[in-house]
Amino acid sequence: MQDENVINPEVPQEVENRNVPETKTEEVAPNRTPFFVFNFNTLLALLLLAGLAVLYLLHFSAKKADDTLPISVSKSDGKSISVVFVNLDTLNTHYEFVKVLKRDLEGTGKRLQNEVLAEQSALEKEAADFQKQIAANAITEEKAKVVYEQLMQKQQSLMEKKERYTQMVAEQELSMNIRLVDTVTNFLKRFNRQYRFDYIMGYKSGGEILVSNDTLDITRNVLDALNGEYSKRKK
Numbered sequence: 535m536q537d538e539n540v541i542n543p544e545v546p547q548e549v550e551n552r553n554v555p556e557t558k559t560e561e562v563a564p565n566r567t568p569f570f571v572f573n574f575n576t577l578l579a580l581l582l583l584a585g586l587a588v589l590y591l592l593h594f595s596a597k598k599a600d601d602t603l604p605i606s607v608s609k610s611d612g613k614s615i616s617v618v619f620v621n622l623d624t625l626n627t628h629y630e631f632v633k634v635l636k637r638d639l640e641g642t643g644k645r646l647q648n649e650v651l652a653e654q655s656a657l658e659k660e661a662a663d664f665q666k667q668i669a670a671n672a673i674t675e676e677k678a679k680v681v682y683e684q685l686m687q688k689q690q691s692l693m694e695k696k697e698r699y700t701q702m703v704a705e706q707e708l709s710m711n712i713r714l715v716d717t718v719t720n721f722l723k724r725f726n727r728q729y730r731f732d733y734i735m736g737y738k739s740g741g742e743i744l745v746s747n748d749t750l751d752i753t754r755n756v757l758d759a760l761n762g763e764y765s766k767r768k769k
Contacts, residue, residue: 543654619735619746620722621753631717631764635710642706646699650692657688719761 626632664681667673673681722734737746 542604616731617733617754618731618750619737620736620756624753630761643703650696653692
């Protein structure tokens with residue numbers, strides 16, 4: 535959400551000539567980042583730890599007799615290590631649970647945004663009315679000072695509410711990411727009881743793993759099973 539600037543009501547020249555105490559105005563707040571930016575980065579960071587471990591093994595365990603030969607890694611008992619990967623971009627797009635979390639987060643951000651915008655609009659109207667009263671000389675000097683201070687207090691309160699709401703959405707996003715990590719990680723542990731892969735890595739465009747072999751991609755199996763499990767939980 536683009537953080538809207540709150541109009542700082544200024545006392546026109548007529549009030550200044552009446553010796554209204556100078557009040558320090560607030561600087562216009564710069565544009566802030568949106569209330570919510572939902573992503574899969576937390577899950578990616580956790581799952582790619584296994585990927586980095588595998589790359590370490592591949593690099594330091596392989597014999598470098600010929601750089602043109604494929605690298606072969608074996609366990610201590612002579613059996614090969616099984617490695618597969620899940621495409622996190624695909625999960626982020628097609629996993630139904632992610633869609634629900636996104637809608638919840640965006641709904642919260644939209645509701646809080648509308649509340650702030652409504653208060654900001656009301657404050658702008660009050661400031662405009664105050665300026666008209668000053669211009670028309672329809673308000674006393676004493677009353678002008680009181681109204682001006684009230685407008686400044688409302689502006690400060692609105693800025694604090696924006697900061698508070700931004701923090702609320704950030705905390706909700708963190709909580710959702712934790713739930714998502716737990717859901718996917720626990721599922722993969724159950725999923726792997728049948729297949730017993732040594733490593734299930736997370737692949738993402740622009741991530742640490744630059745090249746992958748499509749024959750090792752188990753994303754479709756994982757996604758179908760995840761969505762199937764989620765559908766059962768909803769019933």
